[in-house]
Amino acid sequence: MSFDKLTGNDALTKQLRGIACSGNIHNGYIFEGPWTADKLTAAKAFAKAVLCTVKPGEGCDSCRICRAIDDDAHMDVVFVEAENADTQKAKEKAEFGEDPVFKKKKNSVKSIRDAKIEDVIGRLNKVPIEGDRNIAIIKDADTITLRAFNRLLKTLEEPHEGTIIMLLSENIENLPQTIVSRCVHLRVLPSDVPKNVKEKKLADKLVAQIAEGEPYYLVKNTIEKIGNEKTEIYTVLDCMEGIYREMLLSKDVKRDLERLSRAIEMIEEARDRIKRNRNTAYALKSMALRIGG
Template sequence: MNHGNHEDIIYVEADGKSIKDEAVEELQTKIKKKPFFGNRNIAVIKHADTMTIRAQNRLLKTLEEPPEGTIIILLSENVENLVSTILSRCVVFRVNPFETPEYGEIKEHAQMLVRMLLNKEPFYSLKSKLSEFADDRENAMKLLDSMELIYRDLSIINNKESRNYTKDYIYRAVVLIEEARRDLQRGINTGYAMRNLIIKIGG
């Protein structure tokens, strides 16, 4: 398995810049066969967002009615490039990078920002905390990922602090973070996108 050659795990990767219809068709044929060793076939589609529209449409029927005992995993750094009908049939898990000193600092920054937003601190205070992310798109994306995880955790916490905000507030914050992530992916100025996010959540 560590070498990517387990008989019951089927990998699909891009041929050139995209995953084409033929690759998905081949996958569909393979997962119809009984597994060799276990009781499941596992399909892993790497960089699933590079699937052509035709390939995504072909995969859709398999996601709706997968062969019994089949698990299909789509790996993607840009889920926005997947059609909505694919996403609606998947359970989305966001995976953060392994803890590193750099990521630890970003996580602390995210916790501080969320705390300040919950406490309704003034914009100028929040803006100063964003300054080091204004020109660093990669770190800004990591900050957004951390903030989203924090807000999602808050949605299931039930303590004294949780009385300071509503579920609707948490849901709205998560939606706004996802919008900011899409803005960054479209090339909108990093500083503008982050400040706009803070204004909207704080407002």
């Protein structure tokens, strides 16, 4: 089944299955997760669960509809992702015969052109061809310009019946509040990849040390073992978040609810600080101290 591919995302799978089975489907969804998290597979699994007629609410992964979604070939599912500025320039040059000026957003090399979003809106405004729903999966939503977001907002405010817009984002704070407030927020975690064993071990150790209230200098020693590469730091943070989220899912959690939610909040804050190029070691140490409370 298509949801089986979402390893390490039991909570999300349960949530998506529930939505797809209930038939009570919202118009906007945000799939938020770090670059290491497979947000696209999650979005496609959801689209399959909604459109598949062999296994409704689940997706069979083998019928024509499911396979078309996998291959970006379904007539009612439009998929968009960011392109390199150079590719964009070349395309626009071919279209307009001149070199347009590109405004880069958040220094990212890749971004989604406004025209692409216009295409998506155009598709969503048409009657679905194969079934009764039009679905848009927008990868790299973090790179959409404010102008295009405003156009998208109109579609979210007055959608055609059966419209589903899925925005795939690395950080929900990159999206305007007006969009966020109209969407259901889903969190995608990275699946445990064996190559990240070192990061996973460090995350396990940190969580254990904090839980056992070990002296700060020991916690600090573990933090100092994390390399300077941002991808490595993010992986440790993602693993830690995964551990706390798993704890949240376990049955006997009531008394720890507040502590665990707070831990996740602190991890998100640390991730955000590091993204903003604040002092990494300080962000991690302060996170550990504050989770420990």
